[in-house]
Amino acid sequence: MFVREENFKTFLRLYPVISIITAIHLIVFLLANLGPQADFIYYYFTGSNYYISQGEYWRLFTPIITHVSLSHVLFNTFSLVIFGPALEGILGKVKFIIGYLGAGIIADIATYFLLPLNYAHIGASGAIFGLFGIYLYILYARKEYLGRANKQILIVVLIFSLIATFTTPGINILGHLFGLIAGAALAPLLMAFVPRRR
Template sequence: MECGALPPEVEQEQRERQRAAKFVEAVFFRRAPLSYVLIGINVVMFLLTAFAGGSTDPEVLTAFGACNRKLIAQGELWRLVVPMFLHIGVIHLVANMYALWVVGPQLESLYGSARFTILYVLSGIGGFVASYFFAHPESIGAGASGALFGMFGALLVFVYKYRSEIPPLVRATMRRGVWLTLALNLIITFSIPFISRSGHVGGLLTGICLALFIPYSPPSEHKTPWVWRVWQIVLLAIVVLSFGFMFWNYRGNSPSLAHFLAGANLFPENKAVIRFAEACNEGERVYRLIIRRLEANEPVPPELIAASAAARQQLKQLRPFNAGATRLADELHALLEEQERMLVEGVSPRAIEHMHQRLADYEQHQQQWIAEEGNQYGLEFVPSTE
Protein backbone atom coordinates (compact mmCIF):
# COMPACT_ATOMS: atom_id res chain seq x y z
CA MET A 1 0.00 0.00 0.00
CA GLU A 2 1.38 3.40 -1.07
CA CYS A 3 1.29 6.28 1.38
CA GLY A 4 0.69 9.90 0.39
CA ALA A 5 -1.28 9.24 -2.82
CA LEU A 6 -4.94 10.30 -3.06
CA PRO A 7 -7.51 8.40 -5.10
CA PRO A 8 -8.17 10.01 -8.53
CA GLU A 9 -11.75 10.93 -7.64
CA VAL A 10 -10.59 12.77 -4.51
CA GLU A 11 -7.96 14.67 -6.50
CA GLN A 12 -10.61 15.59 -9.07
CA GLU A 13 -12.91 16.83 -6.32
CA GLN A 14 -10.12 18.95 -4.84
CA ARG A 15 -9.37 20.48 -8.24
CA GLU A 16 -13.05 21.32 -8.70
CA ARG A 17 -13.17 22.96 -5.28
CA GLN A 18 -10.07 25.01 -6.03
CA ARG A 19 -11.49 26.07 -9.39
CA ALA A 20 -14.76 27.07 -7.74
CA ALA A 21 -12.94 29.05 -5.04
CA LYS A 22 -10.88 30.92 -7.65
CA PHE A 23 -13.98 31.73 -9.70
CA VAL A 24 -15.91 32.97 -6.67
CA GLU A 25 -12.96 35.08 -5.51
CA ALA A 26 -12.41 36.54 -8.98
CA VAL A 27 -16.06 37.28 -9.77
CA PHE A 28 -18.00 37.74 -6.53
CA PHE A 29 -15.49 39.71 -4.47
CA ARG A 30 -15.23 42.71 -6.77
CA ARG A 31 -16.38 46.12 -5.60
CA ALA A 32 -20.13 46.74 -5.80
CA PRO A 33 -20.66 50.37 -4.68
CA LEU A 34 -23.77 51.12 -6.74
CA SER A 35 -25.96 48.59 -4.90
CA TYR A 36 -25.39 50.39 -1.61
CA VAL A 37 -25.90 53.81 -3.22
CA LEU A 38 -29.28 52.61 -4.49
CA ILE A 39 -30.24 51.43 -1.00
CA GLY A 40 -29.34 54.87 0.35
CA ILE A 41 -31.44 56.69 -2.28
CA ASN A 42 -34.44 54.45 -1.57
CA VAL A 43 -34.18 55.08 2.18
CA VAL A 44 -33.91 58.86 1.66
CA MET A 45 -36.97 58.90 -0.61
CA PHE A 46 -38.89 56.80 1.90
CA LEU A 47 -38.09 59.27 4.68
CA LEU A 48 -39.17 62.19 2.49
CA THR A 49 -42.56 60.58 1.78
CA ALA A 50 -42.95 59.56 5.43
CA PHE A 51 -42.31 63.09 6.67
CA ALA A 52 -44.51 64.61 3.95
CA GLY A 53 -47.64 62.89 5.25
CA GLY A 54 -47.24 59.15 4.96
CA SER A 55 -45.44 56.66 2.74
CA THR A 56 -48.73 54.80 2.22
CA ASP A 57 -50.78 57.89 1.37
CA PRO A 58 -51.74 57.87 -2.36
CA GLU A 59 -51.68 61.66 -2.56
CA VAL A 60 -48.18 61.85 -1.06
CA LEU A 61 -46.91 59.07 -3.33
CA THR A 62 -48.45 60.72 -6.38
CA ALA A 63 -46.82 64.04 -5.46
CA PHE A 64 -43.45 62.28 -5.22
CA GLY A 65 -43.80 60.69 -8.66
CA ALA A 66 -45.63 57.38 -8.23
CA CYS A 67 -46.72 55.59 -11.41
CA ASN A 68 -50.12 57.01 -12.37
CA ARG A 69 -51.64 56.06 -15.72
CA LYS A 70 -53.64 59.25 -16.17
CA LEU A 71 -50.68 61.54 -15.43
CA ILE A 72 -48.30 59.49 -17.58
CA ALA A 73 -50.78 59.74 -20.45
CA GLN A 74 -50.65 63.52 -19.97
CA GLY A 75 -46.92 63.49 -20.64
CA GLU A 76 -45.33 62.89 -17.21
CA LEU A 77 -43.08 60.10 -18.49
CA TRP A 78 -40.69 60.58 -15.56
CA ARG A 79 -43.28 58.65 -13.54
CA LEU A 80 -41.92 55.50 -15.21
CA VAL A 81 -38.52 56.12 -13.58
CA VAL A 82 -38.93 57.79 -10.18
CA PRO A 83 -41.34 55.17 -8.70
CA MET A 84 -38.59 52.53 -8.53
CA PHE A 85 -37.14 54.64 -5.68
CA LEU A 86 -40.44 54.98 -3.77
CA HIS A 87 -41.99 52.46 -1.37
CA ILE A 88 -45.46 52.00 0.08
CA GLY A 89 -44.93 51.40 3.77
CA VAL A 90 -41.96 50.33 5.86
CA ILE A 91 -42.50 46.59 5.24
CA HIS A 92 -42.37 47.19 1.48
CA LEU A 93 -39.12 49.15 1.91
CA VAL A 94 -37.44 46.65 4.24
CA ALA A 95 -38.34 43.64 2.08
CA ASN A 96 -37.06 45.23 -1.12
CA MET A 97 -33.93 46.71 0.42
CA TYR A 98 -33.03 43.37 1.98
CA ALA A 99 -33.35 41.73 -1.44
CA LEU A 100 -31.25 44.50 -3.00
CA TRP A 101 -28.64 44.15 -0.24
CA VAL A 102 -28.39 40.37 -0.83
CA VAL A 103 -28.72 40.11 -4.62
CA GLY A 104 -27.49 43.54 -5.77
CA PRO A 105 -23.79 43.12 -4.91
CA GLN A 106 -23.78 39.65 -6.49
CA LEU A 107 -25.14 40.91 -9.80
CA GLU A 108 -23.00 44.05 -9.74
CA SER A 109 -19.90 41.91 -9.14
CA LEU A 110 -20.85 39.64 -12.04
CA TYR A 111 -21.64 42.38 -14.56
CA GLY A 112 -19.76 45.41 -13.26
CA SER A 113 -21.35 48.68 -12.16
CA ALA A 114 -21.98 49.98 -15.70
CA ARG A 115 -23.88 46.93 -16.94
CA PHE A 116 -25.58 46.56 -13.55
CA THR A 117 -26.93 50.10 -13.97
CA ILE A 118 -28.43 49.14 -17.33
CA LEU A 119 -30.02 45.96 -15.97
CA TYR A 120 -31.41 47.64 -12.84
CA VAL A 121 -32.76 50.86 -14.33
CA LEU A 122 -34.25 49.37 -17.50
CA SER A 123 -35.84 46.48 -15.55
CA GLY A 124 -37.41 49.01 -13.19
CA ILE A 125 -38.73 51.04 -16.13
CA GLY A 126 -39.94 47.85 -17.84
CA GLY A 127 -41.91 46.94 -14.73
CA PHE A 128 -43.70 50.29 -14.65
CA VAL A 129 -44.36 50.23 -18.39
CA ALA A 130 -46.10 46.87 -17.84
CA SER A 131 -48.04 48.38 -14.92
CA TYR A 132 -49.09 51.29 -17.13
CA PHE A 133 -50.64 48.95 -19.68
CA PHE A 134 -51.94 46.11 -17.52
CA ALA A 135 -52.57 47.34 -13.95
CA HIS A 136 -55.86 48.80 -12.75
CA PRO A 137 -56.29 52.21 -14.46
CA GLU A 138 -56.97 54.00 -11.15
CA SER A 139 -54.11 52.39 -9.24
CA ILE A 140 -50.77 53.95 -8.44
CA GLY A 141 -47.49 52.06 -8.46
CA ALA A 142 -44.23 52.37 -6.57
CA GLY A 143 -41.34 50.18 -5.48
CA ALA A 144 -38.05 48.64 -6.57
CA SER A 145 -39.68 45.25 -7.13
CA GLY A 146 -39.64 45.47 -10.94
CA ALA A 147 -35.91 46.21 -10.89
CA LEU A 148 -35.33 43.40 -8.37
CA PHE A 149 -37.24 40.91 -10.49
CA GLY A 150 -35.10 42.04 -13.41
CA MET A 151 -32.05 41.14 -11.32
CA PHE A 152 -33.50 37.69 -10.62
CA GLY A 153 -34.09 37.25 -14.35
CA ALA A 154 -30.53 38.31 -15.19
CA LEU A 155 -29.09 35.84 -12.67
CA LEU A 156 -31.28 33.09 -14.11
CA VAL A 157 -29.97 33.79 -17.61
CA PHE A 158 -26.38 33.95 -16.32
CA VAL A 159 -26.36 30.45 -14.80
CA TYR A 160 -27.55 28.92 -18.10
CA LYS A 161 -25.90 31.22 -20.64
CA TYR A 162 -22.44 30.81 -19.10
CA ARG A 163 -22.81 27.29 -17.74
CA SER A 164 -19.62 26.16 -19.53
CA GLU A 165 -17.57 28.88 -17.81
CA ILE A 166 -18.99 28.42 -14.32
CA PRO A 167 -17.41 25.67 -12.19
CA PRO A 168 -19.95 22.85 -11.57
CA LEU A 169 -20.07 23.42 -7.81
CA VAL A 170 -20.78 27.14 -8.24
CA ARG A 171 -23.25 26.51 -11.06
CA ALA A 172 -25.30 24.01 -9.05
CA THR A 173 -25.41 26.26 -5.99
CA MET A 174 -26.38 29.34 -8.03
CA ARG A 175 -29.02 27.45 -10.00
CA ARG A 176 -30.74 26.19 -6.85
CA GLY A 177 -30.54 29.60 -5.19
CA VAL A 178 -31.91 31.53 -8.19
CA TRP A 179 -34.80 29.14 -8.84
CA LEU A 180 -35.74 29.03 -5.15
CA THR A 181 -35.63 32.83 -4.84
CA LEU A 182 -37.60 33.36 -8.03
CA ALA A 183 -40.24 30.74 -7.16
CA LEU A 184 -40.72 32.16 -3.67
CA ASN A 185 -41.12 35.70 -4.97
CA LEU A 186 -43.55 34.65 -7.69
CA ILE A 187 -45.66 32.80 -5.11
CA ILE A 188 -45.75 35.96 -2.98
CA THR A 189 -46.58 38.05 -6.06
CA PHE A 190 -49.61 35.99 -7.03
CA SER A 191 -50.93 35.22 -3.55
CA ILE A 192 -50.94 38.57 -1.73
CA PRO A 193 -53.23 41.50 -2.52
CA PHE A 194 -51.86 45.00 -3.23
CA ILE A 195 -48.90 43.62 -5.20
CA SER A 196 -48.43 44.73 -8.81
CA ARG A 197 -48.28 41.42 -10.64
CA SER A 198 -47.80 43.11 -14.01
CA GLY A 199 -44.94 45.22 -12.62
CA HIS A 200 -43.11 42.20 -11.21
CA VAL A 201 -43.54 40.09 -14.35
CA GLY A 202 -42.66 43.06 -16.57
CA GLY A 203 -39.42 43.62 -14.65
CA LEU A 204 -38.58 39.91 -14.75
CA LEU A 205 -39.06 39.65 -18.53
CA THR A 206 -37.08 42.86 -19.10
CA GLY A 207 -34.17 41.55 -17.03
CA ILE A 208 -34.20 38.22 -18.88
CA CYS A 209 -34.22 39.90 -22.31
CA LEU A 210 -31.42 42.30 -21.38
CA ALA A 211 -29.21 39.55 -19.92
CA LEU A 212 -29.54 37.56 -23.14
CA PHE A 213 -27.64 40.32 -24.95
CA ILE A 214 -25.55 42.00 -22.22
CA PRO A 215 -22.42 39.94 -21.43
CA TYR A 216 -21.15 39.53 -17.91
CA SER A 217 -17.74 40.77 -16.81
CA PRO A 218 -15.41 37.72 -16.86
CA PRO A 219 -12.48 37.41 -14.43
CA SER A 220 -10.09 38.39 -17.22
CA GLU A 221 -11.84 41.75 -17.81
CA HIS A 222 -10.02 44.56 -16.02
CA LYS A 223 -11.61 47.54 -17.82
CA THR A 224 -15.28 48.03 -18.71
CA PRO A 225 -15.84 48.50 -22.48
CA TRP A 226 -16.76 52.10 -23.34
CA VAL A 227 -20.15 51.18 -24.84
CA TRP A 228 -21.45 50.10 -21.43
CA ARG A 229 -20.06 53.23 -19.79
CA VAL A 230 -21.92 55.38 -22.33
CA TRP A 231 -25.18 53.55 -21.65
CA GLN A 232 -24.62 53.92 -17.92
CA ILE A 233 -24.12 57.69 -18.25
CA VAL A 234 -27.22 58.04 -20.43
CA LEU A 235 -29.42 56.10 -17.99
CA LEU A 236 -28.07 57.91 -14.93
CA ALA A 237 -28.79 61.20 -16.72
CA ILE A 238 -32.38 60.02 -17.34
CA VAL A 239 -32.75 59.16 -13.65
CA VAL A 240 -31.40 62.57 -12.58
CA LEU A 241 -33.64 64.40 -15.07
CA SER A 242 -36.66 62.40 -13.87
CA PHE A 243 -35.99 63.43 -10.28
CA GLY A 244 -35.58 67.00 -11.50
CA PHE A 245 -39.02 66.91 -13.16
CA MET A 246 -40.50 65.37 -10.02
CA PHE A 247 -39.18 68.07 -7.71
CA TRP A 248 -40.07 70.81 -10.23
CA ASN A 249 -43.68 69.58 -10.37
CA TYR A 250 -43.95 68.76 -6.66
CA ARG A 251 -47.15 70.13 -5.14
CA GLY A 252 -47.30 68.14 -1.91
CA ASN A 253 -46.62 68.91 1.73
CA SER A 254 -43.24 70.09 2.91
CA PRO A 255 -41.64 67.26 4.92
CA SER A 256 -42.03 67.89 8.65
CA LEU A 257 -42.37 66.04 11.94
CA ALA A 258 -46.02 67.10 12.18
CA HIS A 259 -46.83 65.54 8.81
CA PHE A 260 -44.93 62.39 9.78
CA LEU A 261 -46.90 61.96 13.01
CA ALA A 262 -50.19 62.59 11.21
CA GLY A 263 -49.42 60.26 8.31
CA ALA A 264 -49.58 56.52 7.75
CA ASN A 265 -46.25 54.82 7.23
CA LEU A 266 -46.67 51.17 8.12
CA PHE A 267 -49.31 49.03 6.43
CA PRO A 268 -50.61 50.17 3.01
CA GLU A 269 -53.38 47.55 2.96
CA ASN A 270 -54.81 48.90 6.21
CA LYS A 271 -54.77 52.42 4.79
CA ALA A 272 -56.45 51.26 1.57
CA VAL A 273 -59.18 49.41 3.46
CA ILE A 274 -59.78 52.35 5.79
CA ARG A 275 -60.04 54.77 2.87
CA PHE A 276 -62.42 52.38 1.09
CA ALA A 277 -64.70 52.16 4.14
CA GLU A 278 -64.62 55.93 4.69
CA ALA A 279 -65.36 56.68 1.03
CA CYS A 280 -68.28 54.23 0.88
CA ASN A 281 -69.73 55.48 4.16
CA GLU A 282 -69.50 59.10 3.00
CA GLY A 283 -71.01 58.28 -0.39
CA GLU A 284 -73.97 56.47 1.20
CA ARG A 285 -74.45 59.27 3.74
CA VAL A 286 -74.64 61.97 1.06
CA TYR A 287 -76.89 59.84 -1.15
CA ARG A 288 -79.38 59.35 1.71
CA LEU A 289 -79.31 63.02 2.75
CA ILE A 290 -80.22 64.06 -0.78
CA ILE A 291 -83.08 61.53 -0.87
CA ARG A 292 -84.41 62.93 2.44
CA ARG A 293 -84.38 66.46 1.04
CA LEU A 294 -86.24 65.34 -2.05
CA GLU A 295 -88.84 63.39 -0.03
CA ALA A 296 -89.45 66.49 2.11
CA ASN A 297 -89.81 68.65 -1.03
CA GLU A 298 -86.90 70.76 0.15
CA PRO A 299 -84.23 72.16 -2.19
CA VAL A 300 -80.90 70.40 -2.17
CA PRO A 301 -78.35 72.95 -0.87
CA PRO A 302 -75.18 73.65 -2.89
CA GLU A 303 -72.97 72.31 -0.11
CA LEU A 304 -74.71 68.91 -0.33
CA ILE A 305 -74.24 68.84 -4.10
CA ALA A 306 -70.57 69.69 -3.54
CA ALA A 307 -70.34 66.89 -0.96
CA SER A 308 -71.71 64.46 -3.55
CA ALA A 309 -69.05 65.55 -6.06
CA ALA A 310 -66.34 65.18 -3.41
CA ALA A 311 -67.60 61.69 -2.50
CA ARG A 312 -67.47 60.66 -6.17
CA GLN A 313 -63.92 61.95 -6.46
CA GLN A 314 -62.91 60.09 -3.29
CA LEU A 315 -64.38 56.85 -4.67
CA LYS A 316 -62.49 57.21 -7.96
CA GLN A 317 -59.18 57.81 -6.19
CA LEU A 318 -59.32 54.67 -4.05
CA ARG A 319 -56.33 52.37 -4.28
CA PRO A 320 -57.51 48.91 -5.45
CA PHE A 321 -56.99 46.12 -2.95
CA ASN A 322 -59.76 43.69 -3.92
CA ALA A 323 -61.75 43.23 -7.15
CA GLY A 324 -65.08 43.00 -5.29
CA ALA A 325 -64.34 46.17 -3.34
CA THR A 326 -63.53 47.98 -6.58
CA ARG A 327 -66.86 46.89 -8.07
CA LEU A 328 -68.70 48.19 -5.00
CA ALA A 329 -66.92 51.54 -5.18
CA ASP A 330 -67.74 51.79 -8.91
CA GLU A 331 -71.39 50.92 -8.23
CA LEU A 332 -71.72 53.60 -5.54
CA HIS A 333 -69.99 56.11 -7.82
CA ALA A 334 -72.54 55.30 -10.53
CA LEU A 335 -75.41 55.79 -8.04
CA LEU A 336 -74.16 59.25 -7.11
CA GLU A 337 -73.66 60.21 -10.76
CA GLU A 338 -77.18 59.04 -11.62
CA GLN A 339 -78.58 60.99 -8.67
CA GLU A 340 -76.83 64.13 -9.87
CA ARG A 341 -78.35 63.74 -13.35
CA MET A 342 -81.80 63.33 -11.84
CA LEU A 343 -81.36 66.53 -9.85
CA VAL A 344 -80.56 68.39 -13.05
CA GLU A 345 -83.43 66.86 -15.05
CA GLY A 346 -86.02 67.11 -12.27
CA VAL A 347 -87.06 64.55 -9.68
CA SER A 348 -90.42 62.82 -9.57
CA PRO A 349 -91.81 60.54 -6.83
CA ARG A 350 -91.06 57.63 -9.13
CA ALA A 351 -87.43 58.77 -9.42
CA ILE A 352 -87.14 58.88 -5.61
CA GLU A 353 -88.52 55.34 -5.41
CA HIS A 354 -85.94 54.32 -8.02
CA MET A 355 -83.16 55.81 -5.86
CA HIS A 356 -84.34 53.81 -2.86
CA GLN A 357 -84.36 50.61 -4.91
CA ARG A 358 -80.89 51.25 -6.31
CA LEU A 359 -79.53 51.93 -2.83
CA ALA A 360 -81.14 48.73 -1.51
CA ASP A 361 -79.53 46.74 -4.35
CA TYR A 362 -76.16 48.30 -3.54
CA GLU A 363 -76.50 47.43 0.15
CA GLN A 364 -77.36 43.85 -0.77
CA HIS A 365 -74.22 43.59 -2.92
CA GLN A 366 -72.20 45.16 -0.13
CA GLN A 367 -73.53 42.71 2.46
CA GLN A 368 -72.79 39.75 0.18
CA TRP A 369 -69.22 40.90 -0.53
CA ILE A 370 -68.47 41.52 3.16
CA ALA A 371 -69.78 38.06 4.07
CA GLU A 372 -67.66 36.38 1.37
CA GLU A 373 -64.48 38.49 1.30
CA GLY A 374 -64.70 41.79 3.15
CA ASN A 375 -64.66 40.24 6.61
CA GLN A 376 -61.09 39.10 5.90
CA TYR A 377 -60.12 42.78 5.98
CA GLY A 378 -61.88 43.43 9.29
CA LEU A 379 -65.01 44.94 7.70
CA GLU A 380 -68.54 44.22 8.87
CA PHE A 381 -71.91 45.09 7.42
CA VAL A 382 -73.98 47.54 9.44
CA PRO A 383 -77.54 47.75 8.08
CA SER A 384 -79.15 51.14 7.68
CA THR A 385 -81.51 52.21 10.46
CA GLU A 386 -83.82 53.84 7.93
Protein backbone atom coordinates in the same frame (compact mmCIF):
# COMPACT_ATOMS: atom_id res chain seq x y z
CA MET B 1 -22.13 34.59 -3.74
CA PHE B 2 -25.34 35.39 -1.88
CA VAL B 3 -23.85 35.38 1.62
CA ARG B 4 -22.56 38.81 2.60
CA GLU B 5 -19.38 38.63 4.67
CA GLU B 6 -17.95 42.08 3.96
CA ASN B 7 -17.92 44.76 6.61
CA PHE B 8 -19.80 47.99 5.89
CA LYS B 9 -16.76 49.89 4.58
CA THR B 10 -15.72 47.07 2.27
CA PHE B 11 -19.26 46.68 0.93
CA LEU B 12 -19.38 50.38 0.05
CA ARG B 13 -16.06 50.10 -1.79
CA LEU B 14 -16.88 46.91 -3.70
CA TYR B 15 -20.50 47.68 -4.57
CA PRO B 16 -20.90 51.45 -4.95
CA VAL B 17 -23.96 51.29 -7.22
CA ILE B 18 -25.93 49.09 -4.84
CA SER B 19 -24.82 51.26 -1.93
CA ILE B 20 -26.09 54.40 -3.69
CA ILE B 21 -29.42 52.79 -4.68
CA THR B 22 -29.87 51.56 -1.09
CA ALA B 23 -29.22 55.06 0.25
CA ILE B 24 -31.71 56.53 -2.24
CA HIS B 25 -34.37 53.99 -1.19
CA LEU B 26 -33.98 54.93 2.46
CA ILE B 27 -33.72 58.69 1.90
CA VAL B 28 -36.82 58.80 -0.31
CA PHE B 29 -38.72 56.65 2.18
CA LEU B 30 -37.80 58.98 5.05
CA LEU B 31 -38.71 62.07 3.00
CA ALA B 32 -42.04 60.45 2.05
CA ASN B 33 -42.92 59.74 5.66
CA LEU B 34 -41.42 62.61 7.65
CA GLY B 35 -42.03 66.32 7.37
CA PRO B 36 -44.18 68.57 5.22
CA GLN B 37 -42.77 67.26 1.93
CA ALA B 38 -44.27 63.76 2.48
CA ASP B 39 -47.40 64.38 0.41
CA PHE B 40 -45.31 65.98 -2.34
CA ILE B 41 -43.10 62.87 -2.64
CA TYR B 42 -45.98 60.42 -2.89
CA TYR B 43 -47.96 62.68 -5.20
CA TYR B 44 -45.15 63.20 -7.73
CA PHE B 45 -43.25 59.90 -7.39
CA THR B 46 -46.17 57.45 -7.70
CA GLY B 47 -46.45 55.57 -10.97
CA SER B 48 -49.89 56.87 -11.92
CA ASN B 49 -51.03 55.62 -15.32
CA TYR B 50 -53.32 58.62 -15.68
CA TYR B 51 -50.59 61.19 -15.11
CA ILE B 52 -48.17 59.26 -17.35
CA SER B 53 -50.81 59.52 -20.08
CA GLN B 54 -50.75 63.29 -19.50
CA GLY B 55 -47.03 63.42 -20.27
CA GLU B 56 -45.50 62.98 -16.79
CA TYR B 57 -43.03 60.37 -18.05
CA TRP B 58 -40.72 60.63 -15.04
CA ARG B 59 -43.30 58.46 -13.29
CA LEU B 60 -41.91 55.50 -15.27
CA PHE B 61 -38.75 55.87 -13.14
CA THR B 62 -39.70 57.34 -9.76
CA PRO B 63 -41.73 54.33 -8.53
CA ILE B 64 -38.49 52.31 -8.59
CA ILE B 65 -37.07 54.36 -5.72
CA THR B 66 -40.31 54.88 -3.76
CA HIS B 67 -41.93 52.57 -1.19
CA VAL B 68 -45.17 52.66 0.75
CA SER B 69 -44.21 51.11 4.09
CA LEU B 70 -41.20 50.22 6.22
CA SER B 71 -41.61 46.51 5.47
CA HIS B 72 -41.87 47.32 1.75
CA VAL B 73 -38.64 49.33 1.59
CA LEU B 74 -36.76 46.90 3.84
CA PHE B 75 -37.79 43.84 1.83
CA ASN B 76 -36.84 45.33 -1.55
CA THR B 77 -33.63 46.86 -0.22
CA PHE B 78 -32.66 43.63 1.53
CA SER B 79 -33.26 41.74 -1.73
CA LEU B 80 -31.05 44.23 -3.58
CA VAL B 81 -28.25 43.94 -1.01
CA ILE B 82 -28.35 40.13 -1.07
CA PHE B 83 -28.78 39.45 -4.79
CA GLY B 84 -27.29 42.59 -6.37
CA PRO B 85 -23.59 42.42 -5.42
CA ALA B 86 -22.77 39.33 -7.47
CA LEU B 87 -24.29 40.94 -10.57
CA GLU B 88 -22.57 44.27 -9.98
CA GLY B 89 -19.33 42.29 -9.77
CA ILE B 90 -20.06 40.32 -12.95
CA LEU B 91 -21.49 43.14 -15.07
CA GLY B 92 -19.66 46.16 -13.73
CA LYS B 93 -21.21 49.41 -12.55
CA VAL B 94 -22.64 50.80 -15.80
CA LYS B 95 -24.20 47.58 -17.10
CA PHE B 96 -25.62 46.79 -13.68
CA ILE B 97 -27.37 50.18 -13.63
CA ILE B 98 -28.68 49.57 -17.18
CA GLY B 99 -29.99 46.13 -16.21
CA TYR B 100 -31.55 47.21 -12.93
CA LEU B 101 -33.17 50.46 -14.05
CA GLY B 102 -33.92 49.11 -17.53
CA ALA B 103 -35.90 46.19 -16.12
CA GLY B 104 -37.71 48.47 -13.67
CA ILE B 105 -38.66 50.98 -16.35
CA ILE B 106 -39.79 48.26 -18.78
CA ALA B 107 -41.95 46.81 -15.99
CA ASP B 108 -43.49 50.25 -15.43
CA ILE B 109 -44.08 50.72 -19.16
CA ALA B 110 -45.88 47.35 -19.26
CA THR B 111 -47.92 48.43 -16.24
CA TYR B 112 -48.89 51.61 -18.06
CA PHE B 113 -50.01 49.88 -21.25
CA LEU B 114 -51.66 46.81 -19.75
CA LEU B 115 -53.41 48.10 -16.63
CA PRO B 116 -56.27 50.62 -16.35
CA LEU B 117 -55.74 54.35 -16.58
CA ASN B 118 -56.64 54.78 -12.89
CA TYR B 119 -53.98 52.30 -11.74
CA ALA B 120 -51.13 53.60 -9.57
CA HIS B 121 -48.16 51.81 -8.02
CA ILE B 122 -44.80 52.26 -6.29
CA GLY B 123 -41.89 50.01 -5.41
CA ALA B 124 -38.62 48.59 -6.73
CA SER B 125 -39.99 45.08 -7.19
CA GLY B 126 -39.95 45.20 -11.00
CA ALA B 127 -36.26 46.10 -10.93
CA ILE B 128 -35.55 43.41 -8.32
CA PHE B 129 -37.29 40.83 -10.49
CA GLY B 130 -35.14 42.15 -13.33
CA LEU B 131 -32.09 40.93 -11.40
CA PHE B 132 -33.70 37.50 -11.15
CA GLY B 133 -34.29 37.60 -14.89
CA ILE B 134 -30.59 38.26 -15.50
CA TYR B 135 -29.75 35.36 -13.20
CA LEU B 136 -32.11 33.09 -15.16
CA TYR B 137 -30.20 33.89 -18.32
CA ILE B 138 -26.92 33.18 -16.54
CA LEU B 139 -28.34 29.85 -15.33
CA TYR B 140 -29.18 28.97 -18.91
CA ALA B 141 -26.30 30.40 -20.93
CA ARG B 142 -23.45 31.34 -18.57
CA LYS B 143 -23.81 28.80 -15.77
CA GLU B 144 -20.08 28.91 -14.99
CA TYR B 145 -20.88 32.02 -12.95
CA LEU B 146 -23.17 30.10 -10.60
CA GLY B 147 -22.24 27.08 -8.52
CA ARG B 148 -24.73 24.36 -7.64
CA ALA B 149 -25.50 25.78 -4.19
CA ASN B 150 -26.10 29.27 -5.56
CA LYS B 151 -28.28 27.84 -8.33
CA GLN B 152 -30.47 26.06 -5.78
CA ILE B 153 -30.77 29.18 -3.60
CA LEU B 154 -31.72 31.28 -6.60
CA ILE B 155 -34.38 28.87 -7.86
CA VAL B 156 -35.96 28.49 -4.41
CA VAL B 157 -36.04 32.27 -3.82
CA LEU B 158 -37.49 32.88 -7.29
CA ILE B 159 -40.22 30.27 -6.77
CA PHE B 160 -41.20 31.74 -3.40
CA SER B 161 -41.11 35.26 -4.87
CA LEU B 162 -43.44 34.23 -7.69
CA ILE B 163 -45.80 32.52 -5.25
CA ALA B 164 -45.85 35.69 -3.14
CA THR B 165 -46.51 37.73 -6.28
CA PHE B 166 -49.75 35.84 -6.94
CA THR B 167 -50.90 35.45 -3.33
CA THR B 168 -50.12 38.82 -1.70
CA PRO B 169 -52.87 41.46 -1.97
CA GLY B 170 -52.01 44.73 -3.69
CA ILE B 171 -49.04 43.40 -5.66
CA ASN B 172 -48.40 44.71 -9.17
CA ILE B 173 -48.31 41.24 -10.73
CA LEU B 174 -47.59 42.49 -14.24
CA GLY B 175 -44.78 44.68 -12.90
CA HIS B 176 -43.11 41.66 -11.31
CA LEU B 177 -43.54 39.43 -14.35
CA PHE B 178 -42.40 42.01 -16.89
CA GLY B 179 -39.46 42.93 -14.67
CA LEU B 180 -38.42 39.28 -14.77
CA ILE B 181 -38.91 39.08 -18.54
CA ALA B 182 -37.09 42.38 -19.09
CA GLY B 183 -34.09 41.25 -17.06
CA ALA B 184 -33.87 38.01 -19.04
CA ALA B 185 -34.22 39.93 -22.32
CA LEU B 186 -31.55 42.48 -21.42
CA ALA B 187 -29.14 39.87 -20.06
CA PRO B 188 -27.68 38.65 -23.39
CA LEU B 189 -26.73 42.23 -24.26
CA LEU B 190 -25.34 42.91 -20.79
CA MET B 191 -23.35 39.66 -20.75
CA ALA B 192 -22.14 39.88 -24.37
CA PHE B 193 -18.65 41.12 -23.51
CA VAL B 194 -18.31 39.53 -20.08
CA PRO B 195 -15.48 36.98 -20.38
CA ARG B 196 -16.26 33.32 -19.88
CA ARG B 197 -14.94 31.56 -16.83
CA ARG B 198 -13.19 28.21 -17.08
